[in-house]
Amino acid sequence: MTDGTPDTAAPNTAIVPSPCISVCKLTADRAYCIGCLRTLEEIRGWKHMDAGQKRALLADLENRQAAAAE
Template sequence: MSQPTETEFVQSPCVSVCKLTADRAYCIGCLRTLEEIRGWKHMDAGQKRALLADLENRQSAAAE
């Protein structure tokens, strides 16, 4: 099995529920910060995968 390359396509976590929390800390749909949303198109595949892992942790923490 080959390792993923840094140029491979990584699906955006956007779920088209684009609304920020009252304190503008993050999007209630995808849990990304404004900086993360803006920076997505400039991230390489490794950075995107790392962010997706962080988002999973945020989702788990929010569910507690």
């Protein structure tokens, strides 16, 4: 029976939304997607990552976006 509070004991089973924004175009050097800033390897691997790995990648993407804005 649940009391309505989130289950923090199993964080790797939660659904993590994809960072894809449907702007799927690689940079000229094919280093990453200009829409989501993921590399091809990260895009291909997304479906195989657990929630913890996805959240770690999302944090990396925030850092990439901040670095790109500088």
